[in-house]
């Protein structure tokens with residue numbers, strides 16, 4: 001297999017690097033500031049970076065021109081994300097570009113496309129995802145949020161949970177049950193709505209980082225105009241599957257892992273030099289294993305992107321990369337905090353006890369949920385076993 005860029009891809013990569021050189025915040029590139037919440041409104045630095053990407057017209061370069069993209073290939077979009085990740089600068093498009101935008105392009109009416117897509121690309125519509133409920137996570141089709149048609153509106157009652165960034169987003173894509181008597185996959189509809197509508201209450205859940213990115217969202221007689229039903233009534237499950245198909249190739253995670261490993265290897269050298277002791281054999285072996293695994297994760301991401309660019313839909317391949325990459329990231333973060341010892345608990349960049357400005361400690365807290373979000377490791381294994389290996393369902 002030849003992994004080299006074609007001439008066209010190489011010149012695109014050079015253009016992206018030049019743009020990063022000019023526009024990506026120094027604090028991201030030198031690692032002194034990790035990008036904060038990248039899916040909500042974000043901090044000043046993130047907004048500055050997003051504005052630069054919007055101004056360049058690169059929020060969704062692989063979208064068709066008629067919807068605000070520039071018709072780039074999937075591979076070119078992948079290269080852009082890879083280069084952004086190497087510069088520690090997140091893709092600023094959030095769920096609007098990676099999830100709901102492509103869903104609107106596939107399933108939306110002309111009115112929905114013209115109302116929602118340009119606002120998504122210029123960063124004015126910032127999207128949260130309202131799928132999970134207290135009793136419906138892995139078994140998403142069991143969701144109970146109820147939507148009842150009333151004239152020109154649907155009226156929603158019930159609850160969502162783990163609605164990330166709901167306090168800093170302004171729009172929501174949400175699944176609700178429109179036919180409680182139909183088999184569970186067939187009675188669900190897909191809606192979009194502004195978040196600041198009467199009856200919709202957001203309650204942050206404080207996690208171990210002390211932040212409140214995760215939220216509960218409560219619906220009490222929330223009215224959503226029928227024009228915000230995406231796709232057909234009761235066919236929302238299939239619309240939602242389009243949204244989930246667009247969830248990432250995994251390259252940002254694989255690159256992030258390699259950057260983090262470099263820091264860890266560097267740290268192992270420094271600590272050994274200071275103590276005038278060799279690096280422990282067991283640590284050397286662990287770092288070598290992780291390094292190999294990080295390369296495997298990157299190649300698996302290339303495979304997913306290559307399938308997408310050939311018009312194939314990666315299914316078990318996407319599950320493999322998600323499962324492998326997230327579990328390796330957690331293992332590597334565990335190794336990092338073990339090497340740091342007590343200082344592995346210090347996350348504040350300005351804390352005098354912080355090592356590498358607290359980056360490894362913050363990385364640890366940030367990656368733990370990656371084995372749950374977007375489908376748990378067990379669910380990925382189920383997909384690989386049944387759809388990939390043809391084993392019978394339980």
Ligand SMILES: Cc1cc2nc3c(=O)[nH]c(=O)nc-3n(C[C@H](O)[C@H](O)[C@H](O)COP(=O)(O)OP(=O)(O)OC[C@H]3O[C@@H](n4cnc5c(N)ncnc54)[C@H](O)[C@@H]3O)c2cc1C
Nearest residue numbers: 129130131132137138162163164369372373374375376378
């Ligand atoms: C950081 C983070 C951000 C998130 N953001 C969002 C968001 O923005 N919007 C949103 O809608 N949701 C979001 N989620 C929710 C996420 O999709 C769910 O947490 C996930 O799907 C798991 O569902 P659950 O938490 O209900 O766990 P459960 O489904 O109750 O699972 C509990 C345990 O049982 C295991 N299990 C369940 N079913 C099976 C099975 N069939 N076979 C084997 N094991 C099984 C699971 O693997 C898990 O270990 C987020 C989650 C996290 C952690």
